[in-house]
Amino acid sequence: MTFMPPTHNNNPHLPFGDQRTAPWYGKDILSVKQFDRNKLSYTFEVAHEMRIMVERIGAFDLLKGKILANLFYEPSTRTSSSFTAAMERLGGSVIPINEVRYSSVSKGESLPDTVRSLECYADVIVLRHPEVGASSLAAKYARKPVINAGDGIGEHPTQALLDLFTISEELGHLDGLTVTMLGDLKNGRTVHSLARLLSLYDVKLNYVSPEILKMPKEIIDEIDAKGLQQSEYKQFDDVISESDVLYVTRVQKERFKDKKEYESVKGAYVITPKTMVKAKEKMIIMHPLPRVGEISMELDDDPRAAYFRQMEYGLYIRMALLAMVLGKA
């Protein structure tokens, strides 16, 4: 991303900054490492304004005339739909490019060339790619802003931001909270990124997982260096009552070599109404979705079940990021 000449702001009366003062104008969103507390606070303010606007009028023309290239090299209906909706609710348009096997990629074209071609048509590029580092590579070559929508086992920063924004909006603050992460903490890109973001705040982290799916040592060390209190558990019964946030992820059968071991642990990580008896009245349950049995559907009507609202916060975060990199916030 190199500097782009400012164009005029068509919406002077909207509660959003113009490009001359927009701090994220023209920037890429590649990693949660780009965000400190100030930047998170700024992003969440913009996302909160998006929420208010959507609740009040549904959609508005902040990005009218802007085009998003939604470039997905692997399927992700949820993320793709969320960015599409975000752009459309801001009055912009979308070029969907979903069919990997069909794109010129299969003719052997390099990612840099694809990105440099697409930016001839679009104003911003959202990239989902199975390989770590793909979005950095794309951003290196692109003149237009690139937003990383997941690069393999690398990062998925907009998911981490929406997770943190969910906690912030639902509970009103971040400092002082106890956040319990549950399930597959070894392979979950989501929980790693969220833990890193949470380490910027004064929180207590609990990790509940089977032995073979524990939070990786390098993440624990990294967070330890920030001085946070972290504890590991095998059973969530031990920590449910003190938790403000319960972040559930799936324990996948495929991760276990010994299927008997899977059978023996799987039941221990399923949340039911019975689980919730011990939980705080204001606790929230989160899940990156899709779930496959790890949260009982009976729980869906419990006001603490925040996982569908979490999707909605994702919309506001993505609206905010699009507006920010396009110089409108």
Added chain:
Amino acid sequence: MTFMPPTHNNNPHLPFGDQRTAPWYGKDILSVKQFDRNKLSYTFEVAHEMRIMVERIGAFDLLKGKILANLFYEPSTRTSSSFTAAMERLGGSVIPINEVRYSSVSKGESLPDTVRSLECYADVIVLRHPEVGASSLAAKYARKPVINAGDGIGEHPTQALLDLFTISEELGHLDGLTVTMLGDLKNGRTVHSLARLLSLYDVKLNYVSPEILKMPKEIIDEIDAKGLQQSEYKQFDDVISESDVLYVTRVQKERFKDKKEYESVKGAYVITPKTMVKAKEKMIIMHPLPRVGEISMELDDDPRAAYFRQMEYGLYIRMALLAMVLGKA
């Protein structure tokens, strides 16, 4: 679908009602059984206004800022395109979700979860699904309106409504007509739904089909209970001259165990210019499309060939339904 709080109508000067008085606001469209004569009449009035607006100005902003999630679990280019165009001509946007194998469905997510996720982004959900009852299930869980775009051998209500609307617009009335249905009347979801809707009017129904593809007894009984005159034929020569509407469906080779039987009957259900000699001057020929030989292309320039106009009426019906469930008509 539970009640949604009214938002303000942005288009007070348009010839469409506002949400406070909109009778279909927030409702689902799942079955033709939801429609009686009054409701059909209301729907067709709205669809007729849509026709006038499209003919006059092409598109307008009745649903500006609204988003349709077009959720197709099986391919149907025609229906999908029709809903897309309907939403776009009303100034709204579309999130297309067509690639079933790619969606989170393949990760094992339940339809209720998919719908509850999508409604975080969208204002209305159109659902095509191979299984009977899928749209009812979706509607049970969704807070936003669900429109059934075909659920397996269940219903395809928007097709039935557009079929009836076509007859109404082309011939100016429904009572007093003789409607002849031709071809595969056993397996045709289309003709079953249309027959049910027609039974609300004072019409005469003729069924022309091979023995093994006759209109099912339960449908005949159902319509008989309403007091309508119904007759069955093996040859359309016998009824062509008295018909006001000739509704043609395909006789598929796959339906016949005995291929010789197929060969012996197939020619008997092909409409050619010669067929039309005996037909009324104002008769209309309809077909749900795609056709594969059952109506000769030579007939396309005959003004009685209504099957492409029928597609266009489908656009107006779908515009009407979208506007209705979103509280704008």
Added chain:
Amino acid sequence: MTFMPPTHNNNPHLPFGDQRTAPWYGKDILSVKQFDRNKLSYTFEVAHEMRIMVERIGAFDLLKGKILANLFYEPSTRTSSSFTAAMERLGGSVIPINEVRYSSVSKGESLPDTVRSLECYADVIVLRHPEVGASSLAAKYARKPVINAGDGIGEHPTQALLDLFTISEELGHLDGLTVTMLGDLKNGRTVHSLARLLSLYDVKLNYVSPEILKMPKEIIDEIDAKGLQQSEYKQFDDVISESDVLYVTRVQKERFKDKKEYESVKGAYVITPKTMVKAKEKMIIMHPLPRVGEISMELDDDPRAAYFRQMEYGLYIRMALLAMVLGKA
């Protein structure tokens, strides 16, 4: 395409003509043969205005309310995205129909029926099809304008037009230029169409290719009849210094029966910074993209590398053609 009744121009103050005077209103774009110097000049003027508008305001509402059916029977991400962006930058909407195996085509429907169905929803149809003559067939049956986006080894007129427009915009004129075409000149639909369009101008053409991939005799004869100077070479070293335009295409391994022959020639058609030492300071390098090694990435920052700008000119050409056939230019 038959005559369509004029509708009013919603944008009287825009620098574009209205339908009564729009020479391309309602016409199809099927072949470069439809264009003479005057028509090219007109098209390029409109495309240049599109460029100015996009550079100044990004997008505008010239085609607001219009719908493009983007009908792709074979994948072409680049062309499809380009038309989508063109329509969206003009304020119009797109119905994407990309999944061939999923469309009613697989149920055996004829192209004429598909087109006549789609035009019930759309205002203009862009068609990509693997068979020569498909777009002519579609145009014969369609009432709405059809734009050929490539029909097999037939034509791809919008590519040829954008190639010529690129030269015109980059170098300011066409007469008097020396254009060198390099690579696979036998199978390249692109270079054939461009050579034909260039033959309307006073240019000199050089062809550089391996023996088995020479420019076909019928094209050379056709251009010879126009009185143009043409020369054939095996090495581009001989002509690089006199070229104003170097149009590079890929030499595909699959074209060679004798793989040793491929190995012996492939290196001779790769452009590197070293190549450029001999080139004019104002020469431009073009490529239809995607490239796979035939132009070194080291060259991308050379201002003479015009191949990504070429993509952008494609956007303006497609915006121009859409506006023209819809009566807005």
